[in-house]
Amino acid sequence: MNSLISKFKNKIKTFDINGNAKMFFIAPLAVVLIMIICGCCYQFTNTKYDKFANISVDFQGGTMMTVEFNGQDNMNSGSGYDANLAIITEALAEEGFVVSIAQSSGSNAIIVKYLNTSTKGDQIVDYNSDEKVGEMNTINENIQLAIADKATSYYDGAVTVNSTATLIGNSASIKLLRTALISVAVALALMLIYIIIRFDLYSGLAAVVALLHDILIMMSFTVIFYVEIGSTIVAGIITIVAYSINNTIVVFDRIRSNMKPYKKAGTKFELGDVVNSAIYSTMTRTLFTTLTTAATVTLLAIFGVASLQNFALPILFGLIAGFYSSAFLAAPMWGYFKNLGDKIKISNKNHKFNKNKKDNARLKKA
Amino acid sequence: MNKKQSIIVLIIVGILMITLALFIIPLNGEDSFEAGDSNYDVYWVSKAISMGLDLKGGMYAEYSGRLQDGSEPSDADIEGAIANLEELLYSKGYSEATVTKIGNTQVRVEVPQIEDTSALMKLIGKSATLEFKDADGTVLITGEEHLKDCFASMSDSEYVIKLEFNDAGAQAFADATEANLNKTIDIYIDGEKVMSPTVNSVISDGNAIIEGNYTYDTANDMAVRLKAGISSVKLSLLRSETISPTLGDEALSKAILAAIIGVAFIMVFMMLIYRGLGLASTLALTCYIELLLFFLAVVPWVQLTLTGIAGVILSIGMAVDGNVVIFEQIKEERLIGNRLVPSAIKTGFSKTLVTILDANVTTILGAIVMLIVGSSAIKSFALTLLIGIILSLISSILITRMFVNCFLGLNDENEAFYGLSLKGVSIDE
Numbered sequence: 001m002n003s004l005i006s007k008f009k010n011k012i013k014t015f016d017i018n019g020n021a022k023m024f025f026i027a028p029l030a031v032v033l034i035m036i037i038c039g040c041c042y043q044f045t046n047t048k049y050d051k052f053a054n055i056s057v058d059f060q061g062g063t064m065m066t067v068e069f070n071g072q073d074n075m076n077s078g079s080g081y082d083a084n085l086a087i088i089t090e091a092l093a094e095e096g097f098v099v100s101i102a103q104s105s106g107s108n109a110i111i112v113k114y115l116n117t118s119t120k121g122d123q124i125v126d127y128n129s130d131e132k133v134g135e136m137n138t139i140n141e142n143i144q145l146a147i148a149d150k151a152t153s154y155y156d157g158a159v160t161v162n163s164t165a166t167l168i169g170n171s172a173s174i175k176l177l178r179t180a181l182i183s184v185a186v187a188l189a190l191m192l193i194y195i196i197i198r199f200d201l202y203s204g205l206a207a208v209v210a211l212l213h214d215i216l217i218m219m220s221f222t223v224i225f226y227v228e229i230g231s232t233i234v235a236g237i238i239t240i241v242a243y244s245i246n247n248t249i250v251v252f253d254r255i256r257s258n259m260k261p262y263k264k265a266g267t268k269f270e271l272g273d274v275v276n277s278a279i280y281s282t283m284t285r286t287l288f289t290t291l292t293t294a295a296t297v298t299l300l301a302i303f304g305v306a307s308l309q310n311f312a313l314p315i316l317f318g319l320i321a322g323f324y325s326s327a328f329l330a331a332p333m334w335g336y337f338k339n340l341g342d343k344i345k346i347s348n349k350n351h352k353f354n355k356n357k358k359d360n361a362r363l364k365k366a
Numbered sequence: 367m368n369k370k371q372s373i374i375v376l377i378i379v380g381i382l383m384i385t386l387a388l389f390i391i392p393l394n395g396e397d398s399f400e401a402g403d404s405n406y407d408v409y410w411v412s413k414a415i416s417m418g419l420d421l422k423g424g425m426y427a428e429y430s431g432r433l434q435d436g437s438e439p440s441d442a443d444i445e446g447a448i449a450n451l452e453e454l455l456y457s458k459g460y461s462e463a464t465v466t467k468i469g470n471t472q473v474r475v476e477v478p479q480i481e482d483t484s485a486l487m488k489l490i491g492k493s494a495t496l497e498f499k500d501a502d503g504t505v506l507i508t509g510e511e512h513l514k515d516c517f518a519s520m521s522d523s524e525y526v527i528k529l530e531f532n533d534a535g536a537q538a539f540a541d542a543t544e545a546n547l548n549k550t551i552d553i554y555i556d557g558e559k560v561m562s563p564t565v566n567s568v569i570s571d572g573n574a575i576i577e578g579n580y581t582y583d584t585a586n587d588m589a590v591r592l593k594a595g596i597s598s599v600k601l602s603l604l605r606s607e608t609i610s611p612t613l614g615d616e617a618l619s620k621a622i623l624a625a626i627i628g629v630a631f632i633m634v635f636m637m638l639i640y641r642g643l644g645l646a647s648t649l650a651l652t653c654y655i656e657l658l659l660f661f662l663a664v665v666p667w668v669q670l671t672l673t674g675i676a677g678v679i680l681s682i683g684m685a686v687d688g689n690v691v692i693f694e695q696i697k698e699e700r701l702i703g704n705r706l707v708p709s710a711i712k713t714g715f716s717k718t719l720v721t722i723l724d725a726n727v728t729t730i731l732g733a734i735v736m737l738i739v740g741s742s743a744i745k746s747f748a749l750t751l752l753i754g755i756i757l758s759l760i761s762s763i764l765i766t767r768m769f770v771n772c773f774l775g776l777n778d779e780n781e782a783f784y785g786l787s788l789k790g791v792s793i794d795e
Contacts, residue, residue: 068613106616130430133603137427137487144608162610171430172604175469176741183739190731198724232673235736235744239680239751242732246725250691253721285694289687292635296628296683300676303624305617307420311676 005284018275021332027324028217035220042226053223054101056230056310057166061128061173062100062116063140064166066306067147068109071159075108087154088112091146095139096120105306116169133169140165180234184215187238191245195252202341203252206333207245210325214244217321218314228310236314243293244322247286248330254278255331275335283327290323372775375768379653386656414663418671418746421618423611424478427487429601431471438471439599447599448473451490457590460486473601474742479611490601496592497554498542506542506551507535509596514572516593518585525580527589528573536572543568555591621675628679629655632686640693641785643711646769647689647762654685654761661753673747681754684729688722688762700786707786708778715767722763729755 017024039052057064069075069084076084085102088110092099096118105111116127116136127136148161188208196204215237222229255278262269297319300312367375390411419426431439431447439447448465451473455463463477475490496509507513512535519528531539542551543565550562563576580588633651636644658678662668670678696714699705705713733755736748773783781787 066610066613068610070612106620109613130602130604133605134487137603137606141487162612164607164609164613166605166607167603168605169603172428175604179739179741183735186739187732187735190735191728194728194731231741232743232747235673235740235747238732238736239747242729243684245728246687249725249728250721253724281698285691288639288690288694289684292632292686292690293680293683295631295635296625296679299624299628299631300621300679303620303627304676305613305620305672308617308621308672308676311673315676315680 005287008283013280016272016276017279017328018272018332018335021329021336024324024328024332028213028321031217031220031224035223038224054226054228056228057113057168057173058176058231059173059229060115061168061170062113063136063168064111064113065140065144066105066109066111066164068162068164069151069159070108070162071155073107075159076104076106076110081110083154084110084151085112087150088147091143091150094146095143096123096125097143103306111306116167128170130169130171133167136169137167140167176231180231183234184237184241187241188212191241195245195249198249199252199256202334202337203255205337206330207248207252209333210248210330211241211244213325213329214240214318214321217324218318221317221321222314225313227313228306229314230307230310232307232311233314236311236318239315240318240322244318244326247282247289247322247326250285251278251282251326251331252334254282255334271335271339275331279327279331286323286327290319294319367771367775369775372772376772379768383653383656386660390656390659411659411663415659416669417614417618418669418674419476419478419607419609420672420743421614421670422478423609423614424476424480425486425606425608426474426476427490427606428468428472428474428604429490430604431473431599431601433599441470443599444471444473446596447601450593450596451475453590453593454490457587468742472604487603487606495554495556496596499552499554500542500546501549501552506546507531507538509592511535512538513592513596516589516596518580518582518589519575521575521577524577525582525585526578527576527580527585527592529576529592531572531574533572536570539572539574540568540570543570553592560588560591617672618675621672621679625675625679625682629682632683636686636689639785640689642773642780642783643689643693643696643770643785646773647686647693647766649769650689650761650766651682651685653765654757655682657757657761658682658754661757662750665749665753668749668753669746670750671743671746673743674750677747677750678754681751681758684755685758685761688718688726688758689766691722691725692718692762692766697786701788707781707784708774710786711770711774711784715763715770719763722759726755726759 043052065088067084067088069080072080075081081104085099088102089099089112092112092114097114098119099112099114101113103111116133118125118127118139125132127133127139144163144165147163151159151161188211191211192204192208195207218237218240219229221227222233255274258274258278262274294316297312297316301309301316304312392410431444433439433443444467448467451465452463455465455475455477460477460480462479463475466474466476468474477486480486496513497505498507499505512531513529514532514535515530517528519526521528546565547568548565550564552559552562554560561576561578563578629651633648636647636651638644640647658681662670662678668674692714695718696710699713699717700707700710703710703713730752733748733752736744737752740748777783
């Protein structure tokens with residue numbers, strides 16, 4: 001393993017990351033492009049997916065019902081899954097609801113989602129509004145009872161059913177979306193302020209761009225793999241924002257200490273070298289810290305039940321994106337912003353200098 | 367530290383950790399254990415951690431509160447509605463129910479471990495109307511407009527129901543009692559006549575009592591029913607969830623499995639890469655996990671939910687991050703700075719302190735943001751994450767260092783043990 005790492009490190013060492021920074025934006029762009037293509041496929045082609053992304057009822061209102069069939073082993077394998085799903089679908093149809101997404105969870109549970117809109121013949125009733133959500137709750141209870149009855153008669157009493165229903169009305173989902181956006185924005189702003197205080201403006205800007213990249217890539221993979229986007233995605237995003245910045249800070253910290261000798265002596269230096277050596281010397285720790293954290297999250301995604309998977313997978317995607325941005329994007333971006341800032345400063349100085357010259361000339365004339 | 371001190375410290379810490387570990391899970395699976403002739407009850411840590419609804423089953427419902435005229439209720443209105451709901455739920459036997467305010471105008475009701483949710487939902491969803499009518503059926507007083515409070519009380523060594531009216535109510539009640547002196551006034555809850563007390567005198571100070579040979583229980587029951595009609599806040603359901611307890615069991619055991627494998631992976635990884643230093647961080651990680659479990663049991667706001675478990679597991683993954691940063695620095699000091707092992711280790715720890723603090727402050731900031739604005743699932747995650755990060759700081763900076771110092775006291779020359787041998791390593795730069 002060590003030899004593999006040192007090979008990787010040697011590659012990095014001889015490669016001018018800063019000089020080729022643009023190259024490293026190709027991969028994220030490709031991911032975003034794939035996301036758009038996948039999303040469009042999910043939306044417009046006739047697959048079992050019916051929407052651009054797998055948005056949970058949390059964000060659009062609706063009901064999510066987890067139905068657990070107990071009494072026989074592996075109820076989800078083979079024809080068992082279809083038979084059980086048929087039971088659920090039938091019970092829903094009697095009340096005028098249609099399953100929009102169904103998936104298996106664990107060995108004997110099925111999760112179905114449906115909108116709170118019932119269609120009985122020509123009569124369409126929307127139960128999403130504040131006044132009607134209470135009625136929908138009663139309907140869901142009836143559906144749960146109906147599923148239990150049907151399962152009992154289908155399996156001749158050999159199977160019992162436990163079910164869990166999550167009902168979300170329209171205003172709850174709108175409120176959730178609003179707090180989600182606000183909290184992510186607040187988290188980003190706090191990180192920016194903290195880094196500006198501890199480092200400098202350029203580091204802060206570079207870190208925020210890196211974090212936006214992480215969020216974008218994380219969401220892109222979530223769409224590509226059709227992982228459900230529910231209320232916990234907010235926690236996932238904030239976690240990634242707060243965690244991914246750790247590695248970025250380690251790199252910036254190294255840049256800061258690499259810059260120290262130049263600051264004192266006032267000598268000229270090559271910004272690219274500072275950036276490259278900082279990236280190189282922090283590469284192992286960036287990789288290892290991500291690896292240990294990603295390992296536990298991966299295990300959660302493998303062993304966890306559906307709701308934990310939906311939480312762990314986006315975090316895993318975010319960790320990968322965070323490693324990438326800390327290792328390859330943040331430091332070169334810092335260099336870019338610093339160069340830009342220095343140029344502006346110099347041109348401002350020149351401007352002042354020229355102005356002073358003119359003023360002096362005017363004074364002389366007078 | 368010299369050899370003797372190192373051994374003493376290691377033994378003390380070892381005994382301490384083993385003792386603490388024994389209190390986490392009852393090895394015989396029971397709540398008490400036998401020693402000699404007596405049974406000792408123990409407050410097992412694993413059982414003291416309070417579980418959220420998604421792990422133990424139950425139901426929750428979130429409501430938005432609106433005044434009858436559709437305007438936003440004030441804080442006091444919502445607090446009143448919550449107090450009413452609590453009384454209502456307790457009086458109906460849902461003793462474990464909790465009612466909390468979320469945001470400014472919303473209410474969340476949680477009831478663990480119940481089967482029949484429909485009766486409960488009906489109980490909450492219904493906003494009771496309370497009306498006082500005279501014999502002709504004219505409404506004299508309405509609960510939401512005129513009544514302030516209502517409770518069981520004592521008067522002349524008898525249980526009575528005490529009514530307190532607001533200013534408008536005092537006037538209305540004075541008029542009503544004057545017009546109906548020595549007649550009965552009928553009290554209706556949701557259109558159903560519940561009692562018909564006789565007016566004995568004109569009451570103008572806004573305080574009335576209803577007598578009727580009550581016991582405390584009957585008086586209290588009636589007071590609770592009347593009080594439900596006082597609330598002017600109308601609750602409409604926003605979201606609800608019922609959770610079957612067996613689903614939670616499966617989720618919990620699988621998450622624990624993931625945690626155990628994750629910890630094992632991290633320990634093996636650290637020891638493979640960093641040898642003796644890795645061993646120190648493995649020991650520190652063990653202490654960290656024990657401390658984390660104790661804190662989860664002790665910190666009062668912790669309620670372990672599925673997302674909370676994810677927070678625990680994530681923080682275990684993050685706990686060794688600090689160690690990685692420190693150990694890489696030590697390697698650098700040794701290989702590039704060409705320091706001796708003890709000096710490389712010392713410099714490594716001190717140089718990385720600020721970096722580690724910087725990095726963790728941001729994660730703490732993120733957790734605090736979630737604690738403030740998050741929904742309840744997110745709050746549980748954020749709290750366990752926050753506890754985890756703070757403990758991991760202690761673990762990676764202090765506990766690991768203590769173990770490394772003990773190792774150094776035992777042997778500070780064996781470079782291979784610390785993974786810091788210069789042989790066979792190409793020196794960079």
